[in-house]
Amino acid sequence: MMVGGGLALFGASTLLTGCGGDTTTTAAANTQGPSANTTTASAHTISPVPPTPATNTTSSGPMDPRTPLYVALRMDDISVGELEQEQADIINWFSVNKVAFNFHVITYSEDGPWPTDCKTDPSSSQFCTSPIVQKLQEVYDAGEILGTSDDAWLSLGCHAHDHDSWPGYILGENTDGDWQRNDLAISMGFLNKAYPNADIRSFAAPANAANNQTVHACLEQGLDIVTTQATVNCNAAEVPGTAPGYNYGFGPCSNAHAGGTPPYAWDCIPPDDTYFTTEGMQKANGVYSLPCSSANSNFQTVEIGLSVDETIGVGTCGCTNNVCPMIANAKEMADKSNGQIGRAHV
Numbered sequence: 001m002m003v004g005g006g007l008a009l010f011g012a013s014t015l016l017t018g019c020g021g022d023t024t025t026t027a028a029a030n031t032q033g034p035s036a037n038t039t040t041a042s043a044h045t046i047s048p049v050p051p052t053p054a055t056n057t058t059s060s061g062p063m064d065p066r067t068p069l070y071v072a073l074r075m076d077d078i079s080v081g082e083l084e085q086e087q088a089d090i091i092n093w094f095s096v097n098k099v100a101f102n103f104h105v106i107t108y109s110e111d112g113p114w115p116t117d118c119k120t121d122p123s124s125s126q127f128c129t130s131p132i133v134q135k136l137q138e139v140y141d142a143g144e145i146l147g148t149s150d151d152a153w154l155s156l157g158c159h160a161h162d163h164d165s166w167p168g169y170i171l172g173e174n175t176d177g178d179w180q181r182n183d184l185a186i187s188m189g190f191l192n193k194a195y196p197n198a199d200i201r202s203f204a205a206p207a208n209a210a211n212n213q214t215v216h217a218c219l220e221q222g223l224d225i226v227t228t229q230a231t232v233n234c235n236a237a238e239v240p241g242t243a244p245g246y247n248y249g250f251g252p253c254s255n256a257h258a259g260g261t262p263p264y265a266w267d268c269i270p271p272d273d274t275y276f277t278t279e280g281m282q283k284a285n286g287v288y289s290l291p292c293s294s295a296n297s298n299f300q301t302v303e304i305g306l307s308v309d310e311t312i313g314v315g316t317c318g319c320t321n322n323v324c325p326m327i328a329n330a331k332e333m334a335d336k337s338n339g340q341i342g343r344a345h346v
């Protein structure tokens, strides 16, 4: 089973997310089951958040030298069968505090799929009594999920059906499109039935395993936000690099998971490796690519959690040994968005 756990952050100057995947080489196989977290973007992050003026403008006080950091949070592996109360507690925190949050649901479990009819028939599934199922229904009914009201702030996304098998179907740039399309259709079938008014636009690829076929499968289901992994290693940030791989240690929609073979492709890099411009966000391969760049866990072994200090990473230079701190990666990714947008992964 999968374990829910990570947070992903995204924002006008930073994107934080927990992901799975080796950050040091595109050739690394990632056969981890659960990806505790990944980066995702909510619909409202498509438009860049205007930079907030530095909190320094009092006439009497000194200028605050700090740079505002905006993050988007992403959490994957929302699912039934394990840690259901913890998942509910996390959603509840974002609900109560009205903090924008991106979370992605796995619709499969060993004991049955994500329930779809609890509202009309509470006996339709054993999981209708699950704390996470009830919490999602509560925030959905309260109009807190994007699509259900004008001032919603919680973004419900898709994290596949057969989550654990997903990385095995990303063996090259254009492999296994049929399998991916089928799996996404099943997953979205459950989500659309359970939450018909939700504006579900984001797909977080399990273990960040995605290729060109993933993009097409997403678009078929109306998912125009694809979130995988984009990490820059410690010594790579000063050199932007060139197409196709630029300076990524692990690039968005790389086909390298599960033993992919060269030549590698990065199918979710926007034109000129620039995510945001003065015109707004650039699409990559037809979708909005909002990968994670930092995480609150080790990227390769997501079960290894990081402390708050490690996650924020004051004074660090970027990804080292699969640990990608937030601030350093925010700066690195800001370089890919005209200085406005960066990403980190918490």
Ligand SMILES: [Zn+2]
Binding pocket: 002, 034, 035, 036, 037, 076, 077, 159, 163, 206, 207
């Ligand atoms: Zn996952």
